Amino acid sequence: MHFPTVALVGRYHDTGIAAPLxxxxxMLRDAGREVLFESDTAANTGVTGYPSATVEEIGRRAALAIVVGGDGTMLALARQLAPFGVPLAGINHGRLGFITSIPLENATDAIASILDGQYETEERTLLSSCVVRDGTPMVSALALNDVVMSRAGAGGMIEATVQVDGLYMSNQRADGLIIATPTGSTAYALSANGPILHPALRGLVLVPVAPQTLSNRPIAIPDDCTIEVTLTRAPSGHDQGCSVHFDMQSWSSLQEGDRLVVKRADHTIRFLHPAGYSYFSTLRRKLHWNQMSGAAAD
Incomplete structure (x- = not known):
């Protein structure tokens, strides 16, 4: 039997989330699977009749975790489950749905095919990051999408020096700098005119946000590099400064001289999609790319 124990996690703030969950x-119970509800999901949706479990317990017990929500919910769970090697499948109950790729109206059929072993697998890179001040780590976090250094207020630009594997690459004077995985290349990096990286690529992309010099362009580098970004100048003022964002996690206490160190994490995360899934089809739908009529269109 594929995936004998399956965990369910929902974006429980959404109205009407209990019904699809x-x-x-x-459907999982009818298919003979043990079902675990993530404890916060169960408590906030009023779902009873199923055992609940913390994310750590899900990591130890579940063979598959299914997210019903948006990409943000998927990002948060992926970071937590990555050390346990539990694969994830995402049912889109949000807006874009780049990584929660199963449409809500097709959810039960799609999950049934995955339970039958008919699925595609994608392995996604995570980033391991820390901020170092005078040789002392101040904060560390994982990120599936991106790590971003940016100005915290409405003041001037930040200035930073970038090194890759100890080699000087550039000085940056911009509103910010995005370090994105292929997964994150369709998130903030895309809105800052960064390239889209296919998930199978073993690479990262560095994308400046509104750089002072227009010739300062995004660059793709191998994902086994270590990137160090040293803040050399931050905007001054009561409500300004500089922040670091690890996906949706923020740290707003960056000081001049601090080093942001980013490298590929030891763990990866696996996403499962129903058989026939196409990354290019996802791009066409979500980005509204022009499509030819007929068989080539979705």
Whole structure:
């Protein structure tokens, strides 16, 4: 039997999330699977009749975790489950749905095919990051999308020096700098005119945000590099300064001289999609790329 124990996690702030969660749970139970509800999801949706578990317990017990929500919910769970090697499947109950790729209306059929072993697998890179001050680590975090150094207020630009594997690359004077994985290349990096990286690429992309010099362009580098970004000048003022963002996690106490160190994490995360899934089809739908009529279109 594929995936004998399956965990369900929902974006429980969404109105009406309980109904699709219960529909998937019932389908899983009918298929003979043990169903675990993530404890916060169960508590905030009023779902009863199924055992609940913390994310750590899910990591130890589940063979598959299914997210019903948006990409943000998927990002948060992926960071937590990566050390346990539990694969994830995402049912889109949000807006874009780049990584929660299963449409809500097709959820039960899609999950049934995955349970039958008919699925595509994608392995996604995570970033391990820390801020170092005078040789002392101040904060560390994982990120699936990106790590971003940016100005915290409405003041001037930040200035930073970038090194790759100990080699000087550039000085940056910009509103910020994005270090993105292929997963994150369709997030903030894309809005800052960065390139889209296919998930199978073993690379990272560095994208300046509104650089002072227009010739300062995004660059793709191998993902086994260590990137160091040293803040050399931050905007001054009561409500200004500089922040670091690790996906949705923020740290707003960056000081001049601090080093942001980013490298590929030891763990990866696996996303499961129903058989026939196409990354290019996702791009066409989500980015509204022009499509030819007929068989080539979705």
């Amino acid at each position: 219960l529909a998937v749970a019932q």
